[in-house]
Amino acid sequence: MVPTNTKNFDTLVVGGGIAGLQTALDLGDQGYKVAVVEKDASIGGKMIRLSKVFPTLDCASCITTPKMSAVAHHENITLFTYCDLNSLDHDGSGEDSGNKTPGIKALITQNPRYVDPIKCIGCRQCEYVCPVHVPDMEQGGLSATKAICIPFSNAIPQLPMMDIENCMLCGQCEKACPTNAIDYFQKPEKFIITAKTAVITTGFDLLPVKDNVQYGNAKIPNVIDSLQMERLLAPHGPYNRVLRPSDGMEPDSIAYVQCAGSRDKSTGVSYCSRVCCMYAIKQAMLLSGSLPLADITIYYMDIRAFGKGYEQFYQNAKAMGIEFVKAKVARIDKGENGSGSAQVRYELQDGSGIAARDHDLVILSMGMIPAWNPGAICPVSKDSDEFITSIKPKISPVLTDMEGVFVAGAAAGPKDIVDTITESGCAAMEAAKFMSKRLVEN
Numbered sequence: 001m002v003p004t005n006t007k008n009f010d011t012l013v014v015g016g017g018i019a020g021l022q023t024a025l026d027l028g029d030q031g032y033k034v035a036v037v038e039k040d041a042s043i044g045g046k047m048i049r050l051s052k053v054f055p056t057l058d059c060a061s062c063i064t065t066p067k068m069s070a071v072a073h074h075e076n077i078t079l080f081t082y083c084d085l086n087s088l089d090h091d092g093s094g095e096d097s098g099n100k101t102p103g104i105k106a107l108i109t110q111n112p113r114y115v116d117p118i119k120c121i122g123c124r125q126c127e128y129v130c131p132v133h134v135p136d137m138e139q140g141g142l143s144a145t146k147a148i149c150i151p152f153s154n155a156i157p158q159l160p161m162m163d164i165e166n167c168m169l170c171g172q173c174e175k176a177c178p179t180n181a182i183d184y185f186q187k188p189e190k191f192i193i194t195a196k197t198a199v200i201t202t203g204f205d206l207l208p209v210k211d212n213v214q215y216g217n218a219k220i221p222n223v224i225d226s227l228q229m230e231r232l233l234a235p236h237g238p239y240n241r242v243l244r245p246s247d248g249m250e251p252d253s254i255a256y257v258q259c260a261g262s263r264d265k266s267t268g269v270s271y272c273s274r275v276c277c278m279y280a281i282k283q284a285m286l287l288s289g290s291l292p293l294a295d296i297t298i299y300y301m302d303i304r305a306f307g308k309g310y311e312q313f314y315q316n317a318k319a320m321g322i323e324f325v326k327a328k329v330a331r332i333d334k335g336e337n338g339s340g341s342a343q344v345r346y347e348l349q350d351g352s353g354i355a356a357r358d359h360d361l362v363i364l365s366m367g368m369i370p371a372w373n374p375g376a377i378c379p380v381s382k383d384s385d386e387f388i389t390s391i392k393p394k395i396s397p398v399l400t401d402m403e404g405v406f407v408a409g410a411a412a413g414p415k416d417i418v419d420t421i422t423e424s425g426c427a428a429m430e431a432a433k434f435m436s437k438r439l440v441e442n
Helices: 018-028 059-074 125-129 172-176 226-233 276-292 309-317 416-442
Strands: 004-009 009-013 034-037 077-080 083-090 104-112 133-135 143-144 189-195 198-200 204-205 223-225 254-262 295-300 323-334 342-348 353-359 361-366 368-370 406-407
Touching: 009 018, 009 083, 009 104, 009 189, 018 034, 018 059, 018 077, 034 189, 059 077, 083 133, 083 143, 104 198, 125 172, 198 276, 204 295, 223 226, 226 276, 226 361, 254 276, 254 353, 276 295, 276 309, 276 361, 309 353, 342 361
Parallel strands: 004 189, 009 034, 009 198, 034 077, 198 406, 223 361, 254 295, 254 361, 295 323
Antiparallel strands: 083 104, 104 189, 133 143, 204 368, 323 342, 342 353
16 A cells, blocks of 8 residues: 655655764755654664763763754754655656656655654653563663663653563553553554655664674673673663673673674675774773773774874873783683683784683674665665765765765764764755755756
């Protein structure tokens, strides 16, 4: 059945992370009507889940939350959260009218939250009375949350969503809701968005630890990835301080394994993920502040401190006593002493041979992979690394091979926050220029 509900905008932004938010704000401030479509229950992307940013060590939430709020309250921006993008292509309207610049047509599915967004007032009474606890993936699975909850404290929109797979239908949330907003029979709704341009800002994911045999297939308790470590370091993290997930002990020896999955053809990620060196150094510096007696070691192949102030940031970390070992980690096993430690086996790059060392906590700097695969959804081209192709990477890296469709941020390849925000401004400029050209042609 073809959806009859059609919404018209000037620009469709696919992805509500920092790239999508910046692009939407830049276009909205120029007077363009913008739709932001996000797959998660809240906007903010990966950046809202971080503790601090490098090299300034500013609070990530303090930077992202104002942008989230600005987008949510902007008169020219409309948010569509917890949605799936089913298709994105040219709508052919331009060709029908003789115009050489066709518009964009997207088919969207609004997934059910099982909460009426009109009636809900965000009081969280449903969350408080829910008796079912489930792993909280917003905290890296390191703590629990309720089967119906608002994703995190500063989520936008402040709407709960029900984990229908774990809900036992006890009806407690429905009884506690003062506005009768709970709707167990809510169904997915499809609608169409038409626009003049689209900007793809779908971001990145980390290579799953469970796919790496050499790092224990995610079965070694105290081997975690970098995003889980971000949650441990965050002031609103799962434990309010840094503790080992397996037993709640403060770790005395912490290791970072660089290029875990990156620069490795066997994992399909032969490229460098660019930001891993710097966020590992950032986390190590934060750890040395929160656990001043802990020994912190970073196993690396190369330190790639490429941005402004990054080399000094690296030198500061060495001056703080953080140990840098130039080595390639071959595998990680459970520690032999039964204390919950992990044994890191590595080959020293100075030719002195193979060594092994036990650590209480090991953090894997996993490679970055695209968070979205255009596949049969959108005919935009991908590179050999599976990220969206930039057809003019030196002149304008936001251009794709689809007319009127632009890309920004990590959707086009691994990059840091500074480059992402810069690219987002470029994408907004190119989209505005494209719409101005279309207006002249009409």
